[in-house]
Amino acid sequence: MTETTPNASTAGTTAAIHPEVPRLADRLVDQLAFPHRDTYHQMVSAFRDVGFELCADVCAVDYLTHPGRTLPAGVTPERFEVVVNLLSMSMRQRVRIRVQVPESDPSVDSIVDVYPGADAMEREAFDLMGIVFAGHPDMTRILMPEDWEGHPLRKDYGVGRVPVQFKEAPGPR
Amino acid sequence: MGFEDLQHNFLTGRIEDLVKWARRNSVWPATFGLACCAIEMMSVGAADYDISRLGMEVFRASPRQADLMVVAGRVSQKMAPVLRQVYDQMMEPKWVISMGVCASSGGMFNNYAIVQGVDQIVPVDVYAPGCPPSPETLLHAILTLHEKIRTGEITRRPGTSVPAGEQATGGWVPTVPDAVRVATPR
Amino acid sequence: MSEHDDREQAEIGLEDTERAHREAEERALVAETSEGAQELMPRGTTSAGELRQEVGAVLRLPEGGYVDPGDIDIDRRDDQTMIINMGPQHPSTHGVLRLMLELDGETVLRTKPIIGYLHTGMEKTGEELTYVQGATNTTRMDYLSPLHNELVFSLATEALLGVELPPRAVWIRMLMAELNRMSSHLMWMATNGMDLGSTSMMIYGFREREMVLSFFEKTTGLRMNHNYIRPGGVAADLPDGWQDDVEVICETVLARTYEYDELLTGQPIFRERTEAVGNISAEEALALSVTGPILRSTGVPWDLRRTMPYLDYNKLDFDVIVGSYGDNFDRYSVRLNEIRESIRMVRQIAEMMPPGDYRVQDRKVTPPPRARIDESMEALIHHFKVFTEGFRVPEGEVYVAIESPRGELGCYLVSDGTSKPYRMHIRAPSFVNLQALPLLLRGGLMADAVAVISSVDPVMGEVDR
Numbered sequence: 001m002t003e004t005t006p007n008a009s010t011a012g013t014t015a016a017i018h019p020e021v022p023r024l025a026d027r028l029v030d031q032l033a034f035p036h037r038d039t040y041h042q043m044v045s046a047f048r049d050v051g052f053e054l055c056a057d058v059c060a061v062d063y064l065t066h067p068g069r070t071l072p073a074g075v076t077p078e079r080f081e082v083v084v085n086l087l088s089m090s091m092r093q094r095v096r097i098r099v100q101v102p103e104s105d106p107s108v109d110s111i112v113d114v115y116p117g118a119d120a121m122e123r124e125a126f127d128l129m130g131i132v133f134a135g136h137p138d139m140t141r142i143l144m145p146e147d148w149e150g151h152p153l154r155k156d157y158g159v160g161r162v163p164v165q166f167k168e169a170p171g172p173r
Numbered sequence: 174m175g176f177e178d179l180q181h182n183f184l185t186g187r188i189e190d191l192v193k194w195a196r197r198n199s200v201w202p203a204t205f206g207l208a209c210c211a212i213e214m215m216s217v218g219a220a221d222y223d224i225s226r227l228g229m230e231v232f233r234a235s236p237r238q239a240d241l242m243v244v245a246g247r248v249s250q251k252m253a254p255v256l257r258q259v260y261d262q263m264m265e266p267k268w269v270i271s272m273g274v275c276a277s278s279g280g281m282f283n284n285y286a287i288v289q290g291v292d293q294i295v296p297v298d299v300y301a302p303g304c305p306p307s308p309e310t311l312l313h314a315i316l317t318l319h320e321k322i323r324t325g326e327i328t329r330r331p332g333t334s335v336p337a338g339e340q341a342t343g344g345w346v347p348t349v350p351d352a353v354r355v356a357t358p359r
Numbered sequence: 360m361s362e363h364d365d366r367e368q369a370e371i372g373l374e375d376t377e378r379a380h381r382e383a384e385e386r387a388l389v390a391e392t393s394e395g396a397q398e399l400m401p402r403g404t405t406s407a408g409e410l411r412q413e414v415g416a417v418l419r420l421p422e423g424g425y426v427d428p429g430d431i432d433i434d435r436r437d438d439q440t441m442i443i444n445m446g447p448q449h450p451s452t453h454g455v456l457r458l459m460l461e462l463d464g465e466t467v468l469r470t471k472p473i474i475g476y477l478h479t480g481m482e483k484t485g486e487e488l489t490y491v492q493g494a495t496n497t498t499r500m501d502y503l504s505p506l507h508n509e510l511v512f513s514l515a516t517e518a519l520l521g522v523e524l525p526p527r528a529v530w531i532r533m534l535m536a537e538l539n540r541m542s543s544h545l546m547w548m549a550t551n552g553m554d555l556g557s558t559s560m561m562i563y564g565f566r567e568r569e570m571v572l573s574f575f576e577k578t579t580g581l582r583m584n585h586n587y588i589r590p591g592g593v594a595a596d597l598p599d600g601w602q603d604d605v606e607v608i609c610e611t612v613l614a615r616t617y618e619y620d621e622l623l624t625g626q627p628i629f630r631e632r633t634e635a636v637g638n639i640s641a642e643e644a645l646a647l648s649v650t651g652p653i654l655r656s657t658g659v660p661w662d663l664r665r666t667m668p669y670l671d672y673n674k675l676d677f678d679v680i681v682g683s684y685g686d687n688f689d690r691y692s693v694r695l696n697e698i699r700e701s702i703r704m705v706r707q708i709a710e711m712m713p714p715g716d717y718r719v720q721d722r723k724v725t726p727p728p729r730a731r732i733d734e735s736m737e738a739l740i741h742h743f744k745v746f747t748e749g750f751r752v753p754e755g756e757v758y759v760a761i762e763s764p765r766g767e768l769g770c771y772l773v774s775d776g777t778s779k780p781y782r783m784h785i786r787a788p789s790f791v792n793l794q795a796l797p798l799l800l801r802g803g804l805m806a807d808a809v810a811v812i813s814s815v816d817p818v819m820g821e822v823d824r
Contacts, residue, residue, distance in 0.1 A: 053645050056760065057769055057786040066775040070754070083771065085758050085786070089661055096758060117648025120794050128482070143475040143823055144286075145251045146395035152285055153483055160285025160480075205448060207455055208477055208820050209502035209583055212546070216572075219549075219565030234449065249823070251394075252447065252455060252476040259448055261385070281495065286480035305583055 033097045034075045040099045041109040044084065047095060048114050052086040055115035056094070058122055059083050060101075060129040064155040079103040080131055084111070084118075101131055110136040128153035196240075196266065197322035199228045200315075203239030205259065207246025210273035213305040214245045222308035227315065236262040241318070242295070243311075247275035248288045260295045268322075270314050271297045274304050399442055399459035399471040440468060445808070447476045453550065453812055454819030458796075465804045470797040474790075477823040485783035489749025490516050493780065495586045497770075500785060501821040502583060504543040506535045507763040508785070508821075509588040514669060515759040515772040516590035519752045522724060526671075527715040528592035533670050534605070534708045535578070535587065536761075537701045541612065542571040543764040544694045544701075547816050548619065551691065554813040555632055560622060567615055570608050577604070591725035592718025602709050609702045616698055624692070633687035637799040637811035640685060647798070648791045651766025652697070653815060656682035656689035663762035674711070677704050687814040694816075697764075724750050749778035758786075765789050765816055787821035 035043040061081045063069060071077055080101040087094050101108055110133035111118050122133040123142040130151035133139060141148065150157055206214050217224050224230055233239040236259045248256055260269070271291050274280035277300045279289035291297060298321060301314035446457035455476035461469040484496050497512045498505040510532060517524065545568045552560025572582040577598050579587035587594045623629045639649070641657040654661055662679040664672040680696040682689030718725045726745045727738040744750075754776040760769035766788030773782040792815055799811045 054650070055648050056767060057758070057771060057784070059771055059784040059786075061773055061782045061784075066781055069775070085769070085771070087767075089659075089666070092666055094758065094760075115648065116646045117791060117794060120790060124790075140396045141475075142397065143251075143478040145475070146393075146397055148250075152480060158285070159283075159483060159487055161283045162279070162289050164283065209499060211454070212502060212583065216565055216569070219569075220562045221566065221569045236448075247477065247479055249476060249478045251478065255447055255476070258385075282479050282481075282484060284480040284484055286478050286483075307582060 031093070031095045033095060034072060035097060035099055037099055037101065037108060040082075040097070041111060041114070043097065044086075044111045045114050047086050047097070050088075051090050052088040052093075052095060054087040054089065055084065055111070055118050055121075056087045057083075057085040058111070058118045058125060060125040060131050060153075062129060062153065062155045076100060080106055080129065082108050082125065082131060106130055107132040107134055109134055112136055127151070130154065193323055197319040200241045200268070200318070200322075201231050201233050201239050202229055202241045202243050203236050203259065203263065204232045204234055205242050205244055205256070207244070207248065207252065208275070210245035210276070210305045213308055213311065214243055214272065217308045217311050222312060224312070224315065227319075229315070236260075237264060239263055240266065241268050241270065243270045243272050244276040244291045244295075244297075245272040247273075247280060247282060248291050248294070249286050250288065253288050253294055256291065257294050268298045268318055269295050270299045270301060270311075270318060272301045272311060272314070273306055274302055277302060280304060394473055397473050397475075399461060399469060401442060439463060447473075453554075453817055456793075456812065456817060456819055456822075458808070458812070460800070460805070460808065462805060465806075467800045467803050467805060467808060470800045470808075472793050472796050474793065474819070474822050477819045479820075479824060481824045482783055482785070485780055487779065489778050490590050490752060490780065491745060491749050493783065494589050495584075497783075497785060498584045498586055499820060500787065500824055501763060501765065501768070501789070501818045503546050503818050504539045504764050505584050506539040506588055507761060507768055509586065510536055511759055511761050511763075511768050511770040511785070512772075512783070513588050513590045514761065515757050515770040516752060518757045518759055519755050519772060519774050520590065520724065520750075521753070522591065522719050522721060524592060524719055525716040526713040528717050528719070529670050530708055530712050531593050531597060531717055532588055533672065533675075534597075534705060534712070535575075535593075536670075537704045537708065538571055538574065538605075538608070540764050541608075541698050541701045541705075542568045542575075544698045545571070545612070547694055547764070547813075548691075548698075551810075551813045552623065554809050555629065557623065557629075560619070563615065563619065563622075567612050570611060574601075574604050574608060577601075589718075589725075591721070592716070594718075596717045605705060605709050609706055613699065613702050616695060619695065624695070630688065632807075632810060633691060633814075635684070636687045636803060636807050637690075637814060638684060638686045639795060639799055643798060644685070644795065647794045649766070649795050651762070651764070651788050651792065652690050652693045653685075653766070653792055653795065655680060656693050657685035658683055663760060663767060667760075669759070669761055675704050675707050687810055690814045690816075694764075751776060751778050752780075760786070763788060765818065765821075766792060768821075785821070785824060787824060789815075789817040789819075790822045790824075793817055793822060 033043060059082075061083060062079065063077065063081060064079055067077060069077065078100040080103065082099045082101055084097040084099075085094060086097065099108060108131060110122055112122065112133075113135070119136070119138075120142060122136055123138070123140065125131050126133060126136075126139055127141040127143050128151055140146075144152065152160075206212075216222060218230055218232065229241075236242070240263070242260060242263060244256065260267070269291075271277045275282060275287065276291045277297075279287050281304065283289065288294065299314045299318050301310050303310050306314070440461050440463050442459060442461050444457065444459055447455040457473040457476065459471045459473065460467050479499075481496055481500060485493055488496055493512055493516070494509040497508040500508050545564045549561045549564025549568070552558075552564065575585060576582050578601070579585040579594065639653065639657055641654075641659050644654050644657050644659070650661065658681055660679050660681045663669070664677075665679050677700045680693045680700060682693050722737075722741045724745075726742045727735075731738040732742055752774045754774055756771070756773040758769055758771045760767050762768070767786065768788055769786030771782070771784040771786065772780055775781040796812065796815060799815065800808055803811065
């Protein structure tokens with residue numbers, strides 16, 4: 001959970017026109033949910049029924065080189081995480097769902113049947129991170145060429161840097 | 174016209190000059206805008222930095238009707254064979270301006286996804302640096318190309334034999350007159 | 360003469376082998392540019408279930424009504440339809456988008472956008488650059504509104520850092536963001552006009568845009584890809600006399616938006632080509648996660664600047680422009696009126712701009728002024744540290760979203776406590792909006808395809824990242 005200190009209201013400006021809307025910094029204390037892989041799809045459907053109309057973002061994170069991240073009790077960290085950001089327009093709220101995905105079996109249920117807009121985003125997560133979304137109608141690469149091998153955004157995939165003059169070191173700067 | 178086979182005398186020299194004048198004053202670019210540089214290329218085609226005064230405002234969509242390919246933007250691995258295909262479809266004589274640092278050398282993206290310089294795929298005549306190059310830079314590149322066409326260097330493909338006099342300098346420098354070299358005032 | 364004949368024969372023989380060689384090369388190239396499973400498959404090889412998926416988003420809606428089986432045209436045979444390829448290099452000035460269209464005569468049935476031709480590995484590059492350099496990377500994603508990309512990245516970084524920005528920095532950011540929205544929409548009007556055949560609109564749009572760009576050059580140093588909005592504030596203060604410059608821009612552009620009304624809005628041909636073309640309903644748009652002018656054109660009044668304000672947008676007085684039918688014309692009028700609303704906002708910002716610092720004074724985050732480096736050892740050290748190693752950001756993760764000219768632009772930033780982001784993911788609005796394309800094009804004519812793509816306003820830099 002991230003918490004930020006609320007900003008003091010600025011002095012010397014005209015009266016706020018919509019004072020009741022909380023400021024960005026106050027709103028960023030996001031709500032997080034950590035379902036298990038098996039209950040993930042169910043939870044997403046439940047959120048949709050409660051009033052989260054829009055699936056803002058689906059992405060994946062590879063925690064290979066940062067295994068010691070803070071997680072709530074009862075959640076076993078795995079190598080990959082699938083992160084889904086949902087938006088409720090009626091309640092003006094966001095929620096973030098983080099699912100742990102093991103390296104040995106990198107696959108999760110697809111939420112395309114709940115939010116059709118997650119289609120392209122799941123394909124991107126598959127293409128760049130290698131996570132298979134079971135039940136997705138078209139699980140093919142979307143950004144890399146079809147015959148590309150490997151998943152570039154993984155931490156064990158190099159940047160692919162060509163050595164240039166004055167920066168002889170092959171690794172990151 | 175196959176200049177390469179002509180016997181050069183003072184009569185054919187005049188015809189050559191005429192043909193070169195025609196070629197350089199009506200270079201039609203092919204639309205090959207890829208990324209941010211494409212927007213600056215469109216600005217060059219628009220009113221403020223008009224290239225219509227150089228005879229170039231007709232961006233031909235079909236590469237068969239185009240003379241110049243301005244590679245404007247970063248070339249990704251997926252796009253590289255397409256670039257080569259479009260270049261091959263263009264008719265001789267054809268020229269390539271590599272616009273921007275991403276096209277010239279990979280730019281700030283030295284990674285798996287970007288071809289490090291479009292000259293790995295097509296032969297480039299003029300490189301225009303910048304990220305993105307301001308329209309004045311692109312105009313300078315176009316004028317440099319015009320000079321290159323005018324002085325006839327264009328009948329020699331880059332990479333072929335260099336005249337003995339220039340080998341000493343280690344490279345070929347276009348004989349661009351000073352009037353073009355001076356920075357254009359804002 | 361016989362020598363001449365021999366030479367001719369030899370030349371013809373040479374030409375034959377040359378031609379054969381060329382043809383082999385072309386075949387190889389065609390094979391190289393084919394994207395295999397990413398392309399649209401002919402009907403014969405597509406199962407009925409997949410056809411249902413591709414034919415329209417209506418069928419993908421979980422609670423959507425069932426479509427008449429006659430409408431699905433599953434039984435249409437392969438030889439009755441034609442799959443054609445449009446792009447990635449094509450006259451529509453919207454970048455390297457490749458579309459595979461299945462046509463029945465002139466009518467478009469299925470569409471599949473194939474993207475990735477501008478994939479730059481920016482998210483991977485973002486993990487290699489420090490937070491100070493991060494804005495140079497993100498700014499090149501949506502290259503028509505680069506300041507918005509920098510803004511979202513900076514907001515995400517500041518959320519993790521927990522810094523409080525001085526008010527002037529916030530208002531300068533708002534000013535630049537709204538000017539950028541104006542220049543992006545003007546550019547859209549130019550390319551949309553061009554796609555529909557109006558070359559004058561292209562010239563007008565760029566002419567107006569040049570005014571905004573020269574103001575940007577005066578303030579930030581660059582016409583595009585500015586790297587001006589950085590974590591901690593902005594890179595430099597506004598130049599003297601900026602209020603006059605901004606007022607000239609506002610006056611001129613506002614007067615010219617009425618010229619565009621004369622040129623396009625009332626014109627019968629334009630209306631015929633854009634009304635009732637590319638319709639989308641609000642439910643379909645929400646299901647496909649479409650945001651921005653496309654969603655607002657369907658009637659949903661969702662604008663993050665009003666509903667979930669960031670910076671100080673809750674102190675400005677502006678309207679959210681909403682359409683009714685979700686067709687091309689509504690998207691055009693939403694964007695045109697958003698230009699006018701931005702002008703209104705810019706004028707308010709110019710009046711209410713507070714004095715003060717243009718960046719946070721925390722020396723661990725923002726570099727000291729250049730003059731101080733000569734005087735103070737600490738300043739020199741801070742400058743060195745900030746520009747070589749960068750500043751460390753506490754561990755955590757955050758998702759921040761702003762309203763870019765294309766929709767909801769979000770940044771999901773994961774930090775592991777070092778000076779480089781652990782994972783930087785940008786939720787690009789055009790990437791998600793492109794999913795609506797098969798639905799928008801279905802049942803329309805081929806000639807409308809270009810107009811519809813243009814009205815969706817994709818910027819391939821952020822689609823492919």
